[in-house]
Amino acid sequence: MTESSPNPRDYDALLVLSFGGPEKNEEVVPFLENVTRGRGIPRKRLVEVGEHYFHFNGKSPLNELNLEIIDHVEKELKSRGIDMPVYFGNRNWHPLAKDTAEQMVEDGIRSALVFATSAWGGYSACRQYNEDIVHVEQHLEEKGLPGIDMLKLRHFFSHPAFIEENAKALTEAIAAVDADKRDNMRILFTAHSVPTAHDEVGGGKDNPHLYSRQVAEASRLVAEAAGIEEYDVVWQSRSGDPRTPWLEPDIVDHTEAIHAEDGVKAVVVCPIGFISDHMEVIWDLDTELVEAATELGVQVSRAYTVGPEDSFAAMIVDLVEEHTAGRTPEILGDVTVQGNTKNGNPCAAGCCDIWSLKKAKSSV
Numbered sequence: 001m002t003e004s005s006p007n008p009r010d011y012d013a014l015l016v017l018s019f020g021g022p023e024k025n026e027e028v029v030p031f032l033e034n035v036t037r038g039r040g041i042p043r044k045r046l047v048e049v050g051e052h053y054f055h056f057n058g059k060s061p062l063n064e065l066n067l068e069i070i071d072h073v074e075k076e077l078k079s080r081g082i083d084m085p086v087y088f089g090n091r092n093w094h095p096l097a098k099d100t101a102e103q104m105v106e107d108g109i110r111s112a113l114v115f116a117t118s119a120w121g122g123y124s125a126c127r128q129y130n131e132d133i134v135h136v137e138q139h140l141e142e143k144g145l146p147g148i149d150m151l152k153l154r155h156f157f158s159h160p161a162f163i164e165e166n167a168k169a170l171t172e173a174i175a176a177v178d179a180d181k182r183d184n185m186r187i188l189f190t191a192h193s194v195p196t197a198h199d200e201v202g203g204g205k206d207n208p209h210l211y212s213r214q215v216a217e218a219s220r221l222v223a224e225a226a227g228i229e230e231y232d233v234v235w236q237s238r239s240g241d242p243r244t245p246w247l248e249p250d251i252v253d254h255t256e257a258i259h260a261e262d263g264v265k266a267v268v269v270c271p272i273g274f275i276s277d278h279m280e281v282i283w284d285l286d287t288e289l290v291e292a293a294t295e296l297g298v299q300v301s302r303a304y305t306v307g308p309e310d311s312f313a314a315m316i317v318d319l320v321e322e323h324t325a326g327r328t329p330e331i332l333g334d335v336t337v338q339g340n341t342k343n344g345n346p347c348a349a350g351c352c353d354i355w356s357l358k359k360a361k362s363s364v
Helices: 025-035 043-049 062-079 097-106 123-142 160-175 179-184 196-201 210-226 251-262 284-296 310-324 354-362
Strands: 013-018 086-090 111-116 149-152 185-192 232-236 266-270 299-302
Touching: 013 062, 013 097, 013 123, 025 043, 062 086, 062 310, 086 097, 097 123, 111 123, 111 310, 123 149, 123 196, 160 185, 160 210, 160 266, 160 299, 160 310, 179 185, 179 266, 185 210, 185 251, 196 210, 210 232, 232 251, 232 284, 251 266, 251 284, 266 284, 284 299
Parallel strands: 013 086, 013 111, 111 149, 185 232, 185 266, 266 299
Antiparallel strands: none
């Protein structure tokens, strides 16, 4: 599947926009205060939530992983003869996007493509990055600085390079399963869970459940590329009020269930929802899941995440060239690809709009 290429134009820079993470123990709670700003969560509760960060001495691997991606992207840009500086900014921790934007303005940047470190649609995976862009523009205006014309790159969950690298990772993880367990193993594709109400409004009223459909489609495409016919799509890393319905099944609950019901001896986990080994991977999968599975005698073989690979950097530059060189977008499957937005505007009216959902609920 392909789409018409946009009209090419020049951009001054590429901004890699991400979530952010603490670097040491004393930064964990302030970081979580940024993440949960406006929700009224007590500091004591944030200390409890920060357990997985404290387990790693307060250091999230996310910033270093993103800097690795940026290094690879810079090399790929240079190899293609593209003179484009790459900047790095975060939503919740340093380097904060607003501070990065100030530096960009000082450097003379007036237009930029934005690569958000998420392959998906939905509020937290896409719309919130649009909000980040709006906040950056507001910050520059408050500072009396020139604005930056920003174009966010599209979702890449079905880009051939993303699918092929994940299929390679999955194939290697299957090969790593012990021979005596291969007669009863299960393939699990996992992504970050979200409240079902958020998933319902993802994509707008005419395109609901965008996030979960994209995850399912990427899983299907990777399984097909790896020659896998049977697999399960599961979810992880839910948080918040336990009374709120989230996408299910949870990966740990599911692993326990298929072991009890079907005698599964091994699970091969493809973290399709994540591009790097950040906290949701090294804690929720490599720690919590492995501990629970080990108690059952179930082997966990986890596929590598694709962000550090050269093919991932090449894909990012492909996305850049869709706008700078009129490159034809490469898109597999049939599920909607969106997210290509200008200056923080949503893809369409009501797209991923949880605020209209909250307003509707409050009027009931």
